[in-house]
Amino acid sequence: MNQRSRQVLQDLLATPVRRKYFESLRHMAGPTGVLSIREEQFFLVLAIAIGILAGFVVVCFRIAIGWARLLLLGGGMHPTWPRVVLVPAQTGLVIAYLALRFFPKARGSGINQTKGALYIYDGFIAPATMAGKFLLSALAIGSGQSLGPEDPALQIGAGVASALGRWLRVSRERLRLMAPIGAAAGLAAAFNAPITAVLFVIEEIIGRWSAGILGAIVLSAISSVVVERWFLGDAPLFHVPEYHFSGATELLAFAALGVAGGVASLLFVKLIKNLRPYLRRQPQWTQYLQPALAGGIIGFVAIRYPQPLGAGYEWIDLAMHNRFAWKMLALLAVLKIFTTVLSFATSTPGGLFAPVLFIGAMLGASVGSYEQHLFPYLSVPIGAYALVGMGALFAGIMRAPMTSVFMVLEVSGNYSIILPVMISNSIAYVISRWGQPTPLFDLLSRQDGLDLPSIEEERENTVLHVEDAMRPVQGRALLGDEPLSSARTLVAASPEPYLPVDLGEGRWSVLSREDLLADGLDMSQPVRTIVRNRVPRLFQDQTLEIALRFVEDRHLLPVVNRGNLGMLVGVVSLEDILRAYRRAGVTDMHVQDG
């Protein structure tokens, strides 16, 4: 560095703030000038890039669906009958051929495939799968198959993330995590709801709360929504009428909706559970015809009732504004269940997210209209029932209760609705769980021969804590400062082979009887002179998993009070932990039926 450069550098570093900034830059650049940042930091930057790219692709995907719909079914919401009869069936043939010959992994919704990428394929999603999903889902939804764009968008987003991660050669561990980051971005852009996307990915894809990845998921979801709103505007999916909670009687009405939602969820899941494997058992050549057959049946339904065609968001909006009588709404809910089951069970590419919302909205509005017919003093707008119905069906079918509540809040932007939503969703969820213990997506993955983790099962698992395994100490703990002579007296009176030693200031160790009774010890010396290692302390409320991590080859660990680290509450050993697991029968927990 020459004299002038040194002078410039000194000027730059003249203030502490500047000095700190330039030191951090120098640290990033490293001694060789290459970019040298922590991988976690780079990962966050990458999450934003994933969000932006997934946003672009999903916006194009939504436009592709729009174009497909325009070209195949025409511009109106009531297509002419020759079109609705011919187009879904003929396009179904094309889709089946392309899916079976070129894009076999693009079939289905895309959620389990993304989950599979995370847990089985180290985050790998083939570009061909992503392209196939884009093309075939756009064709299927645009031609009127009763499916939605959200789940495919989720898989497309995951595909974008996977491709980017492999291209930038991030570590294998990080690559695995990129699929859910992209999935959140894809779903957020498709549904225009970042909170819902983040929660859904955590509940359904990752299957557990993971603080390490949460920041990246949030960043990617927000980035993709910013992109989506930039291009498509920030108009909400539905124009939800205003709702104000006005009394406990309303809650009974919403509870009734929860029951209806639970029953409808059960019907939907049971139909898919039985029809999908039945169709898959049929000869291979029939697989080429199944989507066409589904399309043909949907087409015939659509001659009279065009509402079940495609995702159907425009009809949800109309239903929210009292457009249909309760009988018509109920009929539309039933027709949508029927047509969606047909489309999905025939493995036509497309998602369940939108159809579930459609069924929920129609059912909710129907129940609401009927209740208002019976009890005219109920002044809840039909839109509120439709909204709560969506949440109830989502909780019952997708079995993602947190997402279902936040989805309704995010879509409506109205917090008055939270109580009805929670009541209705809980009832629907409980009924669905009671009638169908295995959630839909777990069921689908098991039908496909995969066993992917699920957050619902994790919730069911018994979580054991240190207090379940610990036992009290016979006598008292030794003190680090007490003389060895006093310690020996205590050891002689105690049956314990190992004794905890309080070294002060929250530090602990463990000594064996042999250590204390060994010959040649100076009895006037304090106990701490023969302590070799400190041991970690535990708290009662920590899980046994943490205790197992610490116990290693140690004979004993002290359990202390969080408010007073010198107060011994009990001790725990490896044997104690294993005994606690055996007592709880946790070792048998993974044996489950499909």
Added chain:
Amino acid sequence: MWTLRDWRPLLLLALIIIFGFSFTRLVVGHYQQKTALLAQQYAAQGDRQLAAHHPAEAVQAYESALAYSPDERHIRLSLGDALIESGYRNEAMAQLHNLWEGRPDDAAVNLKLARLQALARQPELALRFYRNAIEGAWPGRNDQAAANVSVRLEAAEYLISLARREEAETVLIGTEESMPVSSDQQPLLASLFLRNGDAARAQMLYQLLLVRNQHDSDALLGAARANFLAGNYDAARQYLARIRPLSAPAGLLSSELDAIEALDPFAPGATPRSRAQRTISAYQIARHRLDACDLDKVPAATREAANVQWVGLRQWAAQLDPFMNPRKLHGRDDVIESSMRFAFQAELSSNSLCGQPSADDEHLLQLGRQRLGVLQSPGGVR
């Protein structure tokens, strides 16, 4: 620590993002152009169908337009109109409420909601929306003042139909102040003043209209009615005489005028003799109506109250009866006034309980309404 030794992938990533942005913009722009065109086409189709009185087809067209352009307020407003025409009032109401939530000061939306609430017999809600419409704005309209006057007149008409005269009068006076003298709505305003019983303001407005065109037969008829309502029978006749040729409504008014004047002891220029005779005629018509009424045909629920009322009216008639000759009524304005009050009250009570009134009874009722505001006096006229 993780190092990225090559800057080129990051550069390429930035280029991909730029390319992605441009490509997406191109794709979205093209699609949005197409959907905007489709929305326009379907909205126009809806307008055509609505104009041709095919509301069901109009609804379908507007729904299709909204699928492409869900935030277009005017399409949603038109859909509301089509739904109303199709008989789907609740659906229309929900659509309009949604628009209202988005912009509560939109006068057009408030006006439509007011009309729907009026049809649903919800007067308080209807009036609330009428008030909002009066105070609201008309986005996208150049004739804001004219639109505002129209809403005021409609609200006043609704108030008159509800017999809320004072509120109607307030609205009408406000309209008069904000309405230009040359406005086409002046005749309507005058007729509303007249319907609301404010003959003086109506007369003033009709005179203004006649200054502009002294042969305006509608204004002449209106002025005649206003004078008739105020009891200026001669002035009313003068206006009627200026209508050439005499129209059917003018002829009807003329004969009505003669019949009612023959029962009106308070008419300007009436001699003491004619006042006494008119009072006796009115008393006899009312007495006859009272005597002819068969209270056994009155519904059981109201019969008891009617009997009590009849006893009171008969006692009142008995007190007046000795005065019913021209000599005794001479100079007794107090008795004349009491007799006319009795006559109006008897006609009013009989009108709701004793079936179809005769022509004389109707004239007496009309006179009562004009002169004493019987209808507006809930406690009766005694």
